Structure formats: structure tokens, C-alpha cells
Amino acid sequence: xxxxxxxxxxxxxxxxxxxxxxxxxxxxxxxxxxxxxxxxxxxxxxxxxxxxxxxxxxxxxxxxxxxxxxxxxxxxxxxxxxxxxxxxxxxxxxxxxxxxxxxxxxxxxxxxxxxxxxxxxxxxxxxxxxxxxxxxxxxxxxxxxxxxxxxxxxxxxxxxxxxxxxxxxxxxxxxxxxxxxxxxxxxxxxxxxxxxxxxxxxxxxxxxxxxxxxxxxxxxxxxxxxxxxxxxxxxxxxxxxxxxxxxxxxxxxxxxxxxxxxxxxxxxxxxxxxxxxxxxxxxxxxxxxxxxxxxxxxxxxxxxxxxxxxxxxxxxxxxxxxxxxxxxxxxxxxxxxxxxxxxxxxxxxxxxxxxxxxxxxxxxxxxxxxxxxxxxxxxxxxxxxxxxxxxxxxxxxxxxxx
Amino acid sequence: xxxxxxxxxxxxxxxxxxxxxxxxxxxxxxxxxxxxxxxxxxxxxxxxxxxxxxxxxxxxxxxxxxxxxxxxxxxxxxxxxxxxxxxxxxxxxxxxxxxxxxxxxxxxxxxxxxxxxxxxxxxxxxxxxxxxxxxxxxxxxxxxxxxxxxxxxxxxxxxxxxxxxxxxxxxxxxxxxxxxxxxxxxxxxxxxxxxxxxxxxxxxxxxxxxxxxxxxxxxxxxxxxxxxxxxxxxxxxxxxxxxxxxxxxxxxxxxxxxxxxxxxxxxxxxxxxxxxxxxxxxxxxxxxxxxxxxxxxxxxxxxxxxxxxxxxxxxxxxxxxxxxxxxxxxxxxxxxxxxxxxxxxxxxxxxxxxxxxxxxxxxxxxxxxxxxxxxxxxxxxxxxxxxxxxxxxxxxxxxxxx
Numbered sequence: 001x002x003x004x005x006x007x008x009x010x011x012x013x014x015x016x017x018x019x020x021x022x023x024x025x026x027x028x029x030x031x032x033x034x035x036x037x038x039x040x041x042x043x044x045x046x047x048x049x050x051x052x053x054x055x056x057x058x059x060x061x062x063x064x065x066x067x068x069x070x071x072x073x074x075x076x077x078x079x080x081x082x083x084x085x086x087x088x089x090x091x092x093x094x095x096x097x098x099x100x101x102x103x104x105x106x107x108x109x110x111x112x113x114x115x116x117x118x119x120x121x122x123x124x125x126x127x128x129x130x131x132x133x134x135x136x137x138x139x140x141x142x143x144x145x146x147x148x149x150x151x152x153x154x155x156x157x158x159x160x161x162x163x164x165x166x167x168x169x170x171x172x173x174x175x176x177x178x179x180x181x182x183x184x185x186x187x188x189x190x191x192x193x194x195x196x197x198x199x200x201x202x203x204x205x206x207x208x209x210x211x212x213x214x215x216x217x218x219x220x221x222x223x224x225x226x227x228x229x230x231x232x233x234x235x236x237x238x239x240x241x242x243x244x245x246x247x248x249x250x251x252x253x254x255x256x257x258x259x260x261x262x263x264x265x266x267x268x269x270x271x272x273x274x275x276x277x278x279x280x281x282x283x284x285x286x287x288x289x290x291x292x293x294x295x296x297x298x299x300x301x302x303x304x305x306x307x308x309x310x311x312x313x314x315x316x317x318x319x320x321x322x323x324x325x326x327x328x329x330x331x332x333x334x335x336x337x338x339x340x341x342x343x344x345x346x347x348x349x350x351x352x353x354x355x356x357x358x359x360x361x362x363x364x365x366x367x368x369x370x371x372x373x374x375x376x377x378x379x380x381x382x383x384x385x386x387x388x389x390x391x392x393x394x395x396x397x398x399x400x401x402x
Numbered sequence: 403x404x405x406x407x408x409x410x411x412x413x414x415x416x417x418x419x420x421x422x423x424x425x426x427x428x429x430x431x432x433x434x435x436x437x438x439x440x441x442x443x444x445x446x447x448x449x450x451x452x453x454x455x456x457x458x459x460x461x462x463x464x465x466x467x468x469x470x471x472x473x474x475x476x477x478x479x480x481x482x483x484x485x486x487x488x489x490x491x492x493x494x495x496x497x498x499x500x501x502x503x504x505x506x507x508x509x510x511x512x513x514x515x516x517x518x519x520x521x522x523x524x525x526x527x528x529x530x531x532x533x534x535x536x537x538x539x540x541x542x543x544x545x546x547x548x549x550x551x552x553x554x555x556x557x558x559x560x561x562x563x564x565x566x567x568x569x570x571x572x573x574x575x576x577x578x579x580x581x582x583x584x585x586x587x588x589x590x591x592x593x594x595x596x597x598x599x600x601x602x603x604x605x606x607x608x609x610x611x612x613x614x615x616x617x618x619x620x621x622x623x624x625x626x627x628x629x630x631x632x633x634x635x636x637x638x639x640x641x642x643x644x645x646x647x648x649x650x651x652x653x654x655x656x657x658x659x660x661x662x663x664x665x666x667x668x669x670x671x672x673x674x675x676x677x678x679x680x681x682x683x684x685x686x687x688x689x690x691x692x693x694x695x696x697x698x699x700x701x702x703x704x705x706x707x708x709x710x711x712x713x714x715x716x717x718x719x720x721x722x723x724x725x726x727x728x729x730x731x732x733x734x735x736x737x738x739x740x741x742x743x744x745x746x747x748x749x750x751x752x753x754x755x756x757x758x759x760x761x762x763x764x765x766x767x768x769x770x771x772x773x774x775x776x777x778x779x780x781x782x783x784x785x786x787x788x789x790x791x792x793x794x795x796x797x798x799x800x801x802x803x804x
Contacts, residue, residue, distance in 0.1 A: 027517030027574060030508055034643060041641075045591050046497025049473035051464035052488040053621035058502045061616060062453035071451035079564035079612035080531040082484060086454040087616070095448025100460045106432055115429030126698055129482040129729050129739060162481035172429060189447050210481035212614070214463060214489070219455035239443075241436060296528055327531050329731050337531060 063087055064150055066141055072154025075300065076282045081327075081335040082131075083157035085212045090219040091136050091155060093254070094189030097239050103187070103223050105207065109244035112174025119209060119223050125164040128206060130229065132333045133158040133302050135275050137232035137259055137380040145389070146286055147398035152386055153280045156302065158335040159220075161227050163208030166201045170245075179245035183252070184226050187241040194235045195249030196228065200273070204229050207240065230304030230333040231273040232380070234259060261381060264374035275304030277363050278383040279311050279338070279355035289394045292346035297324070298339045303357035307331070310356050311338040317350035317387070318401065324353070332358075344390065350399055351388040366401055465489055466552055468543055473621075474556025477702065478684045483729075483737040484533075485559035487614045492621040493538050493557060495656070496591030499641050505589070505625050507609065511646035514576025521611060521625050527566040530608060532631065534735045535560040535704050537677050539634035539661055539782040547791070548688055549800035554788055555682045558704065560737040561622075563629050565610030568603045572647075581647035585654070586628050589643040596637045597651030598630065602675070606631050609642065632706030632735040633675040634782070636661055663783060666776035677706030679765050680785040681713050681740070681757035691796045694748040699726070700741045705759035709733070712758050713740040719752035719789070720803065726755070734760075746792065752801055753790040768803055 055061070063071035070091040073083055090096075101119050108114035135156035142152055175198070182201055185193040196205070206227040209216060216222040221238030228235050234254055249255065249271070261269040279301035284290050301311045307330050312321040327337035338353070354363040364372070366384040387401035457463070465473035472493040475485055492498075503521050510516035541557035543549075577600070584603055587595040598607070608629040611618060618624040623640030630637050636656055651657065651673070663671040681703035686692050703713045709732050714723040729739035740755070756765040766774070768786040789801035 027509075027519045027523055030510060030516045030518040034506075034508055041499040041501060041589050042496075042591055042593050046494065046499045047620075048470060048497055049465070049467050049492050049494075050621075051467075051473070053465075053473075053490055053492060053619040054488060056617060056620050056624045057500075059617040059624075063451070063455075065451050065453075068450060071453070071455075078615040079529065080562045080615050082562045082614050084487065084614055084616055086456060088455055090451050090455060092448065092451075094444075095450055097443040097448045098459075099443060104436075106436055107429075108432060114432045116432040117429045121429055124696075124698065126743065127481065127700065127741065160482045160484045187443050189444055191444050212484050212486055213480040213482050214486055215458060215461040217455040218449075218458050219452075222458045222461075294526075296526065298529065329733065331731065339529065341528065 075149040088157040110176040110179035129162045132229040140382045145397040161208045162210035163206040166205035183244040184237040185242040187239040193252040277303035277355040277357040279353040301355035306358040308336040314352045477551040490559040512578040512581035531564045534631040547799040563610045564612035565608040568607035585646040586639040587644040589641040595654040679705035679757040679759040681755040703757035708760040710738040716754045
């Protein structure tokens, strides 16, 4: 059984029994009686059916704005791997344009016959659906020791996307043999544009019009966005209006002044498309306060290079590591749930997780990142191991680990 | 390669090229120019980030009420397989109760120590996530030849659910060896209750608190529901407040006067839990009007018994059948997308689909259902092949097929 095939059921049975036995203290002894509030509810007719099934008034959940240019998914409030569409993170360079379903996509440049596709045209082509994450290359906003998973990693979200293969459209327009790049351009006030190697376009790139079953949300590119599974978020151009085939990159603003990384020797890393493996423990995590006893450590791991092979978790500040269970199905370039039972003895300690993907890449420590890229590295492709300090009073604090 | 492993990429390449070549007529010839509305949008700053990413004002979508007791998922408006939580169908017998997070679950009866679990207690147990559908046993509301997929099959929806295994909770309370059934009871005005064999509880039953990543919606049982993958919807008791272990079924209202099926010989089929394989073409389908030329036939197939093995599609009223492509991953007891390219020649014809699951069960015709169960069969477990009549004017009508 490969690492990627393991799932919840593979927790060591003895450990699981121990966990469950102790957690049993959670339930309150009962003598066959129901709480008063439960009985009361059965005395009156409930609400009838409606057009939309709204959230419970008892559950408020929303994204968190960051610097007026982004909003972050509340990872520590979510379960499973699918992000509700209205909680998908957003990041834009010129705000969200108001586009209608009359929006068109032009494909031109080094092609036999340039074409404009309406939204309806695109929906008639063979459709493809896949579950994958989209993550911003700058997904790291620590603000001191009260940073939460949302602040540290909330610029990643996952959806089930549906659209048409970009390779299908390139066949339609007759891409010329010497076309090696394409420029994808958005219809926002920033006219955000990125250069994409033709190989990605012919591999798994999609032009998507649906997210979690329905039309894209405006914040996610309504009515059309490019989807480049595993590649940094800004290359997944939203409000996509134009694709131009060329034989050189455009050297656009977003690939020169932004989304490049300075290196130790003073040179600049450019076209760093693929997102490296990463993980974060979402519980226990700041701002939780916990009691001594058994807990299930839960988190998310993902890699732009393929499937998560394994997630290792340390409950002693990195001295020893255990392999967490992965919740199947483990999909490529997708958020993957991991969990591990853990008994807290009430002493101060530190929780950490590190992801390893199927290429063998292991999520690095902050020290390793600085050693490799230089002390001024970031804010892009910054994927350090995240530590959670568990204090003796049970409060949990972010602990950037060196 | 097994049937279940096939996906979009396995369409015969020659046929795909033909499809795409002809669909190319969809794009409008262009000389590198963008539409005026697109240019206009780039001239003004767009909307800033917000707490929730709302739907586009250009896309209105909602469920459809049926008989004041249910609302139906608009299957023909959706893509992929995940149903947005607010579009999940609803069906209730006493309306939606207003429950808070202080709701508790009592497990008692033939157990060593009855326990009451708070919502927080349940969230601390080892968590499990799975994608599966929930379908009402009475999912069939034809209203003449203008019936849509929503009306015929809209009482099925799919979510990513998270919760705790019921087997974990039964171990906590110490289920007695002679407990063979459990009674699951809701906290609604109908006090809906169903008897469930202990085998299902120990197999894949979950007590779930999350749907598509977040808290259950009230219409789906907030804060707790039972999830019995593949079993008729009403057994997935919503607003779950009580589980009693017994050695006999309760013979509750919902398993005597309802959710039983009269047979030819005058006897009654009872405890018909498992949902049989089913499929529906969602496009082209009523109320669409189509033009001659190439179309992608799209639909959903599912079975309560396991994975979909294959979906067969007829474009000539059932004379010949072709095997459709399945979109992977094909998960057990889950909605599965199928599609098949089809060229309409402008003549009247009829489209049909039939699902075959991994047990070998094939979705029956209406004639077969009547032959097996009698002419008065239904309204439960009614899963006939659905036919779409394509008229010469391109309008599509529901055609119940005998």
C-alpha cells in the first residue's frame, strides 16, 4: 500500500482504541433523557422549503480582509477539503470587475485563425471537471504570535472546477508550431497578464466557467478564468479575455516587478510557477485553548507538483516525527487532510507538520529557506514549516521555527 | 483498464477531433480585437475584497419548491458533482427546526453506559470525510412532457461530509452484543425516526456536523445528521437527537405508513434501504432548444450499492447503446459525471441513459419496473430510464419510456 493510499482507517488500532477510550470521558452520563431545548423544538412546525438553504444564524463565518487587497479563507474553521465558493480566498490587483455573460475570450497571435469564443461557445466544448487547490504565491501573512492558520495560509482554497481544456481551444485556432508561450490577460483594471509556457497549456490547463458546480463567483473570475493546476495563483488569470500565442514571454508587470524572487547572489528568480509542498496544522492551533488529554491533530497538506506522499507531525518541537493519516482520495495538486491522535500532558511543547510530495520534495524549515534563498527571501513561494507553541495554560501561539 | 477508471481522456481520438473540428464553427473569426465592453471594464477600479464572495448578479439560481414539502436541486444548471450547500435539495416532514450549537445527541438503550454528547464532544473524536450523494426515496416528480431533470431527479444532491463514525460512538457507550437495531430520531416537529440495522451502523455510518467544509445548513440537519451512504434519504436522520439500541425495529410511522412499497401480490416491501443505480441526462434536456450539429451529452449517474461501472447512452430511442465517458475519480455511492459527443442531424429522436453499477445492477425501463413491482409501484425507489424526445424544431420534451 503506497503512502498516498493510506487513509483514516490506517491509524494504529491500539492507538485508536486508546484515543477513543479516553475521549469517552467527553460524553455526559445520561439516563435516557433528552435536553429540554430538544423537546421544545418538536412542539412547533418548522420552517418550510425555500429557494436557497441559508446558513444557521448560530454559525457566522467569513473571510478576513488583508491589507485591502485580499481576503483569507478561515482554514481553522473548515472541515474536509472543499472550500465553499463564498469563502474562497480572493486577491486582485485592480479590484473585481463587473462582467456579464456576454463576455468573450479572444485567442490570437501565432495561430492559423484567430477566434473569439462566447461563454456559450466554451460551454459546448467537451467539459472536464477536477478538484484542485489555487494558492497565491504570497500566501504568508504572519502578524506576531497570535497569527492563525487563516493569516498564515489563508490564501489557498480548493474547489471542484469545470471547464474546457485549453489544448482543445488551441487546436481550434490552429496554434503554430513555433508558438512557445502564451500571454493570458484579464479584463480587470490591472489588466493582469502572465506569460505561460505552451507546455503547460497542452498539459493540464483549463479555461473554467464553473466552481463547485455553479458559475464562478465574481471574486474568482466570473465568467471565465484560466486554471493552471499547481501553479501560483496569479497565473490562473481571472476575468480572462485574451490569450495571445507568442514565441517569447511578455515580461509583463506581474512577472517583472512582482512574482519574482531575489536570490543570495543578487540575481532574480523569474517564472517560478510551481507551488512547493506545504502543510499547516489547523487544530490545535491559535486562537484555540486546549485542556490536557487526547486531541486529534488536524491539518491540510498540498503540493503543486502532484500528490502528497506523506505528512510528518512532531509534537515535541521537531525532535521526533510521526506519520499522520491521510484522508482519501488523495488527489494530485489537491488539498489533502491529515490527522494524528495526540495526548497532551499539560507541559509546554510545540506542534509542527511537514509535507512530502510524490516527487520527494520535503517542506523546509525557515532556516533552510533562508540558507537556500538568502535572508531577504519571500514574500513569494514562502512555505516554511509552521510551529504552534502549546503553553502550559493551554493557550496556543504561532511559533515561527528556525 | 477497468470501466470505472475511464475518464474524459478516453473518448476515441478520431471522434474527439471530429467533434472539436465541427465545434470550431462556434468561435467567431477575429482580427485581434477585443469587444468594447471588455475594454471599458479595465478603465475603472473594481470592487474591493469582502467577507463573502457573493454570486454574480447575472446568475440567478435557486431550488424549486415541490408540493410545499420539498425543494429540488437544479441539476441541469450545475456542473461537476458537488452541489453547493444552499442548493442541496430539502425534504422534511415537520419543517426545519431552529436548533443551536448547544444541541446534544443521546445514545442509550441496550448499552453499557448511556451518554449524551455535545456538538463539541463529537467534533473531538477522530474525524472522517467522504464525498457521497443523499437521495430521497421518492425522487420522481414528473409533470407532463415539460418535466426537467430538476423535477424528475432533483431530490438528489452531493456533498463532502465530515463527522465521526457511528461505530466509534457505539464503542463509547458499549453496545450490547444482542443489540441488532438502532432507532435514530430527529428533533423536528415530525420527530422523524427510523430503524437501522446495526450492521450499517458498524459499516460506513457517520454522524456528520459539516457539509462542503462548513457547518451543516439548517435544511440539512444543523447541527447534526446521520449519514448512511447509499441509503434512502429519510434514514439519514436530520437534527439527530437520539439513538436507541434495540433488538427489534421500532415500526415507526416513516417505516410503516411511508417508505414502504406495495408489491404485485398485495404484500408490502419494508426496510428497502439501498438506493438502486440511476442516471439522468442533464443536457441536452428539457427546457433546452438545440440546433443541429455536435453536442456533448452530459449527465449524472449514481448508485447506493457502490461505484458506477458504466453508463450507456442511446441517441436513437433505445435501439443502440454507446458507452459514455466517466469523469474520474469515480467514488463509491457518489454522483458520477458522464458524457458523450453526439451529432444531431435535425431529425426527431430520443436520448436515453442507463447506469450499471459495480454489482452488475442495470437501471431498468419503466416497463421492467411495472413488470417486477406491479403497475401501482412507486412513488419510492422509482428509478426508470429517462428519455428525452428531441423534436425536429430542436425543442426537447420529457418522454417517459415504456
